[in-house]
Amino acid sequence: MHQSKLNIESIRAEFPVLHQQVNGKPLIYFDNAATTQKPKSVIHAIRHYYEFDNANIHRGIHTLAERATAAFEDTRVSVQQFINSREKEEIIFTKGTTESVNLVASSFAKAFIKAGDEIIISGMEHHSNIVPWQIVCEERGAVLKVIPVLDHGELDMEAYQKLLSAKTKMVACVYVSNALGTINPIKKIIEAAHSVGAKILVDGAQAVAHLDIDVQELDCDFFAFSAHKLYGPTGVGILYGKRELLDAMPPYQSGGEMIKEVRFEGTTYNEIPYKFEAGTPNIADVIGFKSAIDFINNIGKIHIRKYENELLEHCTNGLKNKVTLYGTALQKVAVCSFVIKGMHHFDAGMMLDAKGIAxxxxxxxxxxLMERFGIEGTVRASFAIYNTKEEIDVFLEAVEKLVK
Amino acid sequence: MKSITEIQNQIVENFELFEGDMESTLFYLMDLGKKLPPMDEALKTEANIVKGCQSKVWLNAKLEKGKVIFEADSNTEITKGLISLLIQVWNNQTPEDILNSELFFIEKIGMSRMIGGQRSNGFASMIKQMKMYALAFKSMGHGA
Incomplete structure (x- = not known):
């Protein structure tokens, strides 16, 4: 196989947290689908902000407020370029993917969902892309439909086609499964939704760190993700939405920033994105997020994907005769989800932690999804750019010991 | 009959052999878990379940001759191992002694994360539930 030319050692040197012992062993961090570690540049950006620029944004006329506002808005432009949205106003800051989904579920439903309408989700959604839609259906008398999952962990696209009808108003679907690693054929899913006049929200939380994202090329109506899964800080999420939809939707939360004019007789709302950004946002972490995007851009997604695929292949080959793998789709990101025969995943997780493996x-x-496969849960190892084949070898050896 | 403190000291001494090595500690706990006498399946009811996000625990208790008898099980071996230790410590003790006791062995054997604030395992809730049983038996005793 063709080897990556990346210098992983110098990338690892950027991540202070990786260089420590856990339970007397060098830390091996394989929980990247939950959250990735942060490079020095992100940590420094946050620190710099608090040490030199801290001020509330947008309304201040003093120097610090201007510097903070400029840095905050720089991140918006950076995100716009990162996912190639038409305008920066289509980028809304939230506190995470969950809030992004809730914003759409709440505001889109108020404007567009009525009794008898149908909403389609997939059988491999994270709870955060299930429960908000269940609430919408309950409140508005809409009906929730679910795309079934096939044995290899892929969506049943034929069944999806049959679920679509003129009644479908929204499709909310995950791009990459957090539990299985499956990359869904999202472009086809989007096209099919549009063919019946439905809108589509893509949960991109697990996709953004691994795949190139171009929201114009995808033509999705909404795209949600979190900064902390792509080497950025926690507490920052992104909601991309097409302008015409965001303009037509009512505000999600209300308060400062989101208003144009407030009178006791009535209030007029600010333009997007500020209409959806009530209150003081997480300024420091939004600013830190730009450094994370720069970090990824400097390496290049194409190199990241290639290297992570090597890790995935190495781990899958090592695991496949020892354990039961869940999620064996052809198109996957670097996630290995598995069950060790006769061992509860909790015990396996504790035993691996004893070896310093997270x-x-x-x-x-x-x-x-777990119910679909008739299991309670799995052990999930998920990789990032700073992981190595040597770490996977240590992990495979540890798993082997547990299988015995 | 050894006191609750004496039994705990004995357990801590046994675990000192591993010199804080987490892997050996866990392997030993899993062995202990395998040796836990099986719980009567009829008692593994929904009502007797102490739920955690990842591991669950079933717990039942009865009072015999003024002493509390616990029966418990879990779907994970490490939790079972800890349960077997807890049963060693609190079985055949009076409700008063259980209520007045301080559980120190869990932390001393390096397993304090199992009783921390996280909701991932049923073990922490199980300890509370065992004390609740002791409290209930104590008040029954006074009422009789």
Whole structure:
């Protein structure tokens, strides 16, 4: 196989947290689908902001407020370029993917969903892209439909076609499964939704760190993701939405920033994106997020994907005769989800931690998906750009010991 | 009959062999878990379940001759191992002694994360539930 030319050692040197011992062993961090570690540049940007620029944004006329506002808005432009949206006003800052989905579920539904309408989600959604839609259906008398999942962890696209009709108003679908790693054929899913006049929200939380994202090329109506899964800080999320939809939707939360004019007789709302950004945002972490995007751009997604694929292949080959793998789709990101025969995933997770290996265990907030496969949960190892084949070898050896 | 403190000291001493090595500690706990006497399946009811996000625990208790008898099980071996230790410590003790006791062995054997604030395992809730049983038996005793 063709080897990546990336200098992983120098990339690893950018991540202070990786250089420590856990339970007396060098830390091996394989819980990247939950959250990635942060490079020095992100940590420094946040620190710099608090040490030199801290001020509330947008309304201040003093120097610090101007510097803080400029840095905050720089991130918006950076995100716009990162996912190639038409305008920066289509980028809304939230506190995470969950809030982005809730914003759409709440505001879109108020404007566009009525009794008898149908909403389609997939059988591999994270709870955060299930529950908001269940609430919408309950409140508005709409009906929730679910795209079934096939044995390899792929969506049943034929069944999806049959679920679509003129009644479908919204399709909310995950791009990459957090529990299985499956990359869904999102472009086809979007086209099919549009063919019946439905709008589509893409949960891109697990996709953005691995795949190139171009929201104009995808033509999705909404795209949600979190900064912390792509080497950025926690507490920052993005909602991309097409302008015409965001303009037509009512505000999600109300208060400062989101208003144009407030009188006791009535209030007029600000333009997008500010209409959806009530209150003081998470300024420091939004500013830190720009450094994370720069970090990714400097390496290049294409190199990241290639290297992570090598890691995935190495791990899958090492695991496949020892454990039961869940999620064996042809198109996957670097996630290995598995069950060790006769061993509860909780015990496996604790045993791996004893060796300094951090994995996630449990249902990964996808209980319906686990039910689909008849399991309670899995052990999930998920990789990032700073992981190595040597680390995977240590992990495989540890798993082997547990299988015995 | 050894006191609750004496039993705990004995457990801590046994675990000192591993010199804080987490892997050996866990392997030993899993062995202990495998040796836990099986719980009567009829008692593994929804009502007896102590739920955690990842591991669950079933717990039942009865009072015999003024002493509390616990029966418990879990779907994970490490939790079962800890349960077997907890049963060693609190079984055949009076409700008063259980209520007045301080559980120190869990932290001393390096497993304090199992009783921390996280909701991932049923073990922390199980300890509370065991004390609740002791409290209920104590008040029954006074009422009789």
């Amino acid at each position: 994995v996630r265990t449990g249902h990964h907030c996808t209980q319906p």
